[in-house]
Each structure stands twice: as C-alpha cells, then as structure tokens.
Amino acid sequence: MRxxxxxxxxxxxxxRALAPPALLLVLVAVVEIGAPGxxxxxxxxxVLADTAVLFILAAGVTFVILLGGIDLxxxxxxxxxxxxxxxxxxxxxxxxxxxxxxxxxxxxxAGGIVHVRLRVxxxxxxxxxxxxxxxxxxxxxxxxxxxxxxxxRETIAWMNAxxxxxxxxxxxxxxxxxxxxxxxxxxxxxxxxxxxxxGEPAARAAGVDVGRTKVIxxxxxxxxxxxxxxxxxxxxxxxxxxxxxxxxxPAIAAVIVGGTAITGGLGGILRTAVGALIISIVRIGMTxxxxxxxxxxMVFGAVLVLAVAxxxxxxxxxxxx
Numbered sequence: 001m002r003x004x005x006x007x008x009x010x011x012x013x014x015x016r017a018l019a020p021p022a023l024l025l026v027l028v029a030v031v032e033i034g035a036p037g038x039x040x041x042x043x044x045x046x047v048l049a050d051t052a053v054l055f056i057l058a059a060g061v062t063f064v065i066l067l068g069g070i071d072l073x074x075x076x077x078x079x080x081x082x083x084x085x086x087x088x089x090x091x092x093x094x095x096x097x098x099x100x101x102x103x104x105x106x107x108x109x110a111g112g113i114v115h116v117r118l119r120v121x122x123x124x125x126x127x128x129x130x131x132x133x134x135x136x137x138x139x140x141x142x143x144x145x146x147x148x149x150x151x152x153r154e155t156i157a158w159m160n161a162x163x164x165x166x167x168x169x170x171x172x173x174x175x176x177x178x179x180x181x182x183x184x185x186x187x188x189x190x191x192x193x194x195x196x197x198x199g200e201p202a203a204r205a206a207g208v209d210v211g212r213t214k215v216i217x218x219x220x221x222x223x224x225x226x227x228x229x230x231x232x233x234x235x236x237x238x239x240x241x242x243x244x245x246x247x248x249x250p251a252i253a254a255v256i257v258g259g260t261a262i263t264g265g266l267g268g269i270l271r272t273a274v275g276a277l278i279i280s281i282v283r284i285g286m287t288x289x290x291x292x293x294x295x296x297x298m299v300f301g302a303v304l305v306l307a308v309a310x311x312x313x314x315x316x317x318x319x320x321x
Contacts, residue, residue: 020259020274027278027303031285038288045167047280052173053232055276057247058254059180060224062272063217065255066184068197068264069122071221073111073130074251077104078229078244080137085230086239087140089152101226107133108222112215126218137241145240148233159234169231176224180269193217197264253304254279 032038057074064071081100088096107129115125148156161168184190192213195203204210228247233239258275260267282303286296 017259020257020271020278024274024278024281027281027285031281031288034285035288035290038285045162045165045170047277047284048170049167050284051276051280052167052169053228053235054247054250054254054279055173055273056176056224056228056231057244057251058258058272058276059177059269060221060228061251062180062255062260062267062269063184063193064122064221065252065260065262066193066197066264066267067214067217068200069115069214069217070252070262071108071111071126071218071225072123072248073107073126073133074221074225074228075244075246075248076130076134076137077107077222077225078232078247079239079241080104080107080133080140081226081229082233082239082243083137083141083146083241084239085233086146086148086152089155090149093155097230100230101223104222104224104226104229105219106222108219108225109215111222112218115218116211116214122218134241141239141241143241145238145243147238153237156234159231169235172231176227177269177273184268189213189216194265197261197266199265250279250283257304 028039037043057078061071061074081104084100084103085096088099092099110132111122111126111129114120114129115122118125120128159168163171184193192203192208192210195206195208196210196213200210225244229239229244232243236243254275255267255272256262256275257278258267258271258273260271260275282300283296286299291299
C-alpha cells in the first residue's frame with residue numbers, strides 16, 4: 001500500500017497528507033462492519049475522552065520529534081504528576097495542579113539541559129532523567145497507588161463533567177491542541193523547531209539559537225506530559241508511580257502514524273491529533289470486534305507497521321535509519 005515514489009510532486013504530497021485521515025476513516029469503517037453500532041455519538045464521545053490524555057502526551061513529544069530528537073521520559077513525568085496531584089489535592093485543592101505541572105516542567109528542562117549542554121543524545125538524556133523522575137515518583141508514593149480522597153474527588157468533579165454532552169477532558173485536549181498549533185505555525189520557536197529538524201547545521205548558520213530552541217521543546221514536552229498525568233489521575237481518581245507506563249509507545253506511535261517524520265523537520269499538531277485517534281480506534285476497536293486479549297498486542301503491532309508504511313512521507317526523508 002506504499003504510495004509510489006514517482007508521486008513526489010504536488011499530487012503525491014497531497015496524497016501523503018491525506019493518507020492518515022483516510023486511514024482513520026477506513027479503520028472506523030472496518031470496526032463498524034465488524035461490530036455494528038460502533039459509530040454512534042455516545043461511542044465516539046467515549047473515544048474522544050479516551051484519546052485526550054494520549055493526545056496531550058503526544059502533542060508534547062511532537063515538539064521534540066520535530067527537532068529530530070526523542071523524549072523517553074514522558075511516561076515517568078506523567079506518573080510523577082499523578083502522584084503529586086493525588087497527594088496534594090486533599091491538602092491544597094486546585095493548587096495541586098500547578099505543583100504537579102511544575103514538576104513536569106522541571107523534568108523536561110533538566111532533560112533539555114542535559115541534552116544541549118552536555119551534548120548527550122536525546123534518547124539517553126531523557127532515558128536518564130526519566131529514570132530519576134520515576135525514582136522520585138516511587139519514593140513519593142512509597143511504591144504504591146494513591147487513591148484520591150473524597151474531599152479531593154469533589155474538587156476535581158468538574159474534570160469528569162460533560163458540558164453540552166462533550167467530555168471536559170476532550171475540551172481541554174482540544175484547547176491544548178489549538179495552543180500547540182498556534183505555537184508551531186505562528187511563532188519563531190515553531191519555525192525554528194522545524195528548521196532545526198530539517199537541517200541543524202543550516203539552521204545554526206542562519207542564526208537560529210539551536211540550544212535554546214531545543215531546551216524549550218523538551219520543557220514543553222515535560223510540561224504537557226505532567227498535565228496529561230494530572231488529567232489521568234483525575235479521571236481514575238488515583239495516582240501511581242507506574243500509572244502512565246503503558247503510554248510511551250502509543251504516544252510516540254501517534255506522532256509517527258500521524259505523519260510527523262521521526263527524523264524531524266516535517267509534521268505538526270493536526271497530524272498528531274489524527275495519529276492519536278488512529279491509535280485509539282485500533283485499541284478500542286479490537287475490544288469492540290472481539291479480538292482475543294492475548295492477540296491484541298500482535299494486531300496492534302501489525303496495524304502500527306501498516307499505518308506507518310502508508311502514512312510516512314519518504315520523499316522528504318533523506319535517510320531511513
């Protein structure tokens with residue numbers, strides 16, 4: 001199903017740009033055929049709510065991937081934020097949110113500084129800071145899950161509300177997506193991020209402050225990861241040092257499946273939104289269709305490879321590593 005390389009002109013570009021949303025529609029149709037009744041307003045709102053946390057995580061790491069880097073600490077940051085929120089919510093109320101998010105900001109900042117100042121590859125730098133962050137989460141929670149007490153649950157009841165029938169977390173995710181879109185499209189930081197991903201030496205020669213741009217990108221990734229963890233804790237009414245451990249691969253996969261190049265320089269938030277929906281439809285759709293729970297990982301992996309093969313724009317990637 002690979003788009004032929006000869007379609008590298010304008011027509012080929014549009015075909016590749018439309019491949020992720022087309023794949024999303026095909027997957028929805030496949031699930032509807034396999035499990036009639038899937039495409040209902042109620043079910044689609046559930047899908048949106050389930051996708052919200054994944055999208056916020058993926059939106060953050062999109063900034064780093066556009067630079068040509070990777071952030072492997074997001075699941076640890078999200079878990080630490082959930083622990084902080086669960087512990088502080090009954091004590092200081094909504095003040096727990098800025099504390100939890102600040103922890104993610106600091107973790108992302110640390111990863112960015114280690115990567116830029118010490119010239120450590122991003123996957124090693126974020127793996128290390130993620131390990132430290134995971135350790136802090138385990139220490140803070142004493143290695144156990146923390147249930148948010150009744151007083152705290154009342155404070156965050158609005159997070160699980162559905163104004164006008166739309167889940168609040170889906171509304172929050174949409175607002176965050178809008179902000180990220182504006183930042184990437186209309187700010188110097190966004191333009192510099194894409195320029196660095198397309199060619200770091202050229203961007204540096206053009207006067208772009210590469211180091212500062214990278215540190216900002218990692219900081220934004222950590223901040224959004226913490227926000228995702230806080231929202232997940234609200235949704236589950238608990239925090240845990242391992243709460244987001246299963247979200248790292250889906251978050252990165254959402255960015256890649258959406259059409260953002262893993263080598264950087266090509267992509268955007270809208271693509272990530274489509275990628276996150278594709279990942280959610282695949283995971284939720286398997287439950288609807290009745291795929292054996294032991295086969296779900298195999299199906300997920302196969303669909304992931306197929307999705308990347310269909311949606312990735314090889315014409316703008318010089319080397320597939």
